[in-house]
Amino acid sequence: MKTSNTKQVLSETLRAYADCGIAPPPNAMSIRSLRFHATESCTPNQARRIMKQAIPDGYNNFNADLLSLFPPSCEIWIAREMSVCLYVVGDNLPSKQALGADEYDDQPDGFTRIWWD
Numbered sequence: 001m002k003t004s005n006t007k008q009v010l011s012e013t014l015r016a017y018a019d020c021g022i023a024p025p026p027n028a029m030s031i032r033s034l035r036f037h038a039t040e041s042c043t044p045n046q047a048r049r050i051m052k053q054a055i056p057d058g059y060n061n062f063n064a065d066l067l068s069l070f071p072p073s074c075e076i077w078i079a080r081e082m083s084v085c086l087y088v089v090g091d092n093l094p095s096k097q098a099l100g101a102d103e104y105d106d107q108p109d110g111f112t113r114i115w116w117d
Contacts, residue, residue: 006050010054017054040077041076071090087111089110093112096114
């Protein structure tokens with residue numbers, strides 16, 4: 001797994017989820033991104049720390065602690081497709097049911113797309 005620039009991913013994610021923070025900025029709705037895909041992957045632990053900052057109270061069935069269920073060897077690209085979305089590469093991923101996800105699909109490019117509404 002390549003080492004990601006977590007500062008870059010954190011910055012991108014905080015912006016994409018600007019409307020979900022504890023104290024969103026006054027212009028959160030104008031800077032958020034409902035169509036977002038991080039430029040780099042991160043480990044599950046890095047993703048958990050980032051999402052705890054971006055969405056501290058969770059988002060519907062998603063909460064950052066769910067990222068603890070992923071094996072440390074997988075790679076996660078944080079995304080937002082209106083709601084929380086992750087693109088994951090790795091083996092022995094947690095099930096759709098364990099994550100409480102609404103969509104869980106293997107993509108042709110080798111990613112598993114996991115989405116919560």
